[in-house]
Amino acid sequence: MRTASPRLAWVAEIRDPIHGYIDVTEVEREIIDSPFLQRLRRIHQLAGAYLVYPGATHTRFEHVLGAMNFAGQLANSISAGFELDDDDAQEIRLAALLHDVGHGPFSHMFDEVLSTLKGLTHEDASQDIIRRSEINDILEKHGFSARSVSRLAVGKKDGPSFMNEIIAGGLSADLMDYLLRDSYFTGVEYGRVDVHRVINSVCVIDNHLAIDQASIPAFEAMLLARYQMFTNVYFHRTVRAAQLMLVHAMQLADGELHLTDISDPEDYLTLTDEAVLERLTRLSPSSRQNSEARALALDFRGRHLVKCVYEEAVRKKHGPASQLIGDEAVRARTARVLAKAAGVDPMHVYIDVPTTPAFPYTPSKERLTSLPTFRREGGKKVVPELVPMENLQLLRSISGFVNIVRIYTKAEHRGVVEGVAERLLGQTKHERKRTALK
Numbered sequence: 459m460r461t462a463s464p465r466l467a468w469v470a471e472i473r474d475p476i477h478g479y480i481d482v483t484e485v486e487r488e489i490i491d492s493p494f495l496q497r498l499r500r501i502h503q504l505a506g507a508y509l510v511y512p513g514a515t516h517t518r519f520e521h522v523l524g525a526m527n528f529a530g531q532l533a534n535s536i537s538a539g540f541e542l543d544d545d546d547a548q549e550i551r552l553a554a555l556l557h558d559v560g561h562g563p564f565s566h567m568f569d570e571v572l573s574t575l576k577g578l579t580h581e582d583a584s585q586d587i588i589r590r591s592e593i594n595d596i597l598e599k600h601g602f603s604a605r606s607v608s609r610l611a612v613g614k615k616d617g618p619s620f621m622n623e624i625i626a627g628g629l630s631a632d633l634m635d636y637l638l639r640d641s642y643f644t645g646v647e648y649g650r651v652d653v654h655r656v657i658n659s660v661c662v663i664d665n666h667l668a669i670d671q672a673s674i675p676a677f678e679a680m681l682l683a684r685y686q687m688f689t690n691v692y693f694h695r696t697v698r699a700a701q702l703m704l705v706h707a708m709q710l711a712d713g714e715l716h717l718t719d720i721s722d723p724e725d726y727l728t729l730t731d732e733a734v735l736e737r738l739t740r741l742s743p744s745s746r747q748n749s750e751a752r753a754l755a756l757d758f759r760g761r762h763l764v765k766c767v768y769e770e771a772v773r774k775k776h777g778p779a780s781q782l783i784g785d786e787a788v789r790a791r792t793a794r795v796l797a798k799a800a801g802v803d804p805m806h807v808y809i810d811v812p813t814t815p816a817f818p819y820t821p822s823k824e825r826l827t828s829l830p831t832f833r834r835e836g837g838k839k840v841v842p843e844l845v846p847m848e849n850l851q852l853l854r855s856i857s858g859f860v861n862i863v864r865i866y867t868k869a870e871h872r873g874v875v876e877g878v879a880e881r882l883l884g885q886t887k888h889e890r891k892r893t894a895l896k
Contacts, residue, residue, distance in 0.1 A: 466544055472523060476638050480527045483548065485600040486555060492596065493727055494559055494587055498522060500730035504640060505564040506700035507691070509761050511644040518558050518565065521635055528631035529554035531657050532624045540662040549602060550624055553610035554631050556593070560584030563734040564704050571708045576718050581612040583720060591723040613821030622821035623667045628681065629660060633818060637683055640691065648686035651679045661832065663842045668830035678852040685816055685856045693812045699763040699866055702808050703754045707738050710751035714741060735759060750805055764808060767876035768865035768883065778883045779863040782811055800871065800878045807875060808866040816856040817847055
């Protein structure tokens with residue numbers, strides 16, 4: 459049992475292009491200086507997106523610092539009308555700082571590999587690293603439970619829901635920072651929203667984060683910005699082309715390189731973007747899989763990317779393209795059929811279905827269907843109200859999922875594979891453009 463700590467004492471500050479100065483406490487500084495946080499300097503925030511947006515070379519390291527800062531601001535905001543002790547505020551900041559410590563090379567691209575081959579995610583790795591590395595020792599030395607921090611870092615801490623909601627969900631520090639940061643470094647305008655308006659209007663009602671109804675427009679703008687970033691940046695067809703190549707290269711080479719054998723946290727220290735890319739490009743052509751993985755890595759490094767030959771936004775649950783949503787086995791079978799009909803190697807046909815809910819998941823991984831809000835009467839009285847997301851007029855048009863079906867192949871096969879894809883999925887390029895305008 460730890461004793462009550464004095465009010466958070468800052469021992470250093472870090473200059474950040476998004477936040478200005480970020481204040482740091484002693485325990486935070488020790489964790490930041492640990493090799494596991496320093497490793498995040500070598501993990502790009504947006505994997506290979508810098509091949510499309512040259513400025514997008516920012517890393518997970520900057521992002522976790524920013525998330526920690528926003529988490530602290532959210533904690534300060536709710537403490538104005540809620541009893542939040544300094545230890546809880548510090549734990550919230552630590553969880554935000556550590557929420558991405560388990561990200562592998564190329565961020566979410568490694569997640570796809572880890573999920574497919576081992577049924578794990580970076581969140582599993584984050585919890586393991588926090589509990590089984592020197593981070594555990596640092597936390598324990600300063601009186602914090604590594605188990606508690608590790609669960610909060612992935613939005614699964616037992617106890618008050620609002621603490622998890624600061625880390626993950628529609629009002630999370632994570633979302634706020636990546637929107638502003640990714641927008642800034644890619645040079646697009648979509649994510650530049652007034653998150654401080656949201657932060658300053660948040661309070662705790664029935665152990666959940668709630669937002670002042672007067673700030674709902676700012677919240678709507680934030681979720682619209684998220685939607686725009688997914689459709690225009692994260693799911694950009696050429697960004698996804700580069701990322702697909704990385705995913706396939708790592709999957710093909712895993713038997714040789716053992717990238718997903720992460721039972722020892724120390725092994726994670728070697729898993730950085732450039733280190734893994736170098737290992738991929740140096741693979742011996744001892745097998746067909748190794749040769750293909752090496753070729754993909756070399757093409758990625760030289761920006762010789764696979765080409766998108768078919769793209770369809772799927773808005774209804776019928777039609778051939780819709781059958782590819784959510785069923786990996788169907789996609790694999792369809793890719794083989796496409797390749798055979800086109801007379802190309804099945805390894806050179808990729809079906810990609812980037813999909814995400816239009817609204818963020820809750821910390822428990824459920825769809826966000828309602829927004830806890832409050833309004834004031836007589837200047838002080840707080841009247842809580844749960845507002846269904848479908849009642850928010852600006853967000854109604856983007857409800858559901860962002861579902862896009864794309865087919866990629868090597869440049870020399872684009873013509874023949876495009877023709878086969880149009881026959882198989884039933885829409886020509888002209889028809890898809892016409893449907894997109896409706």
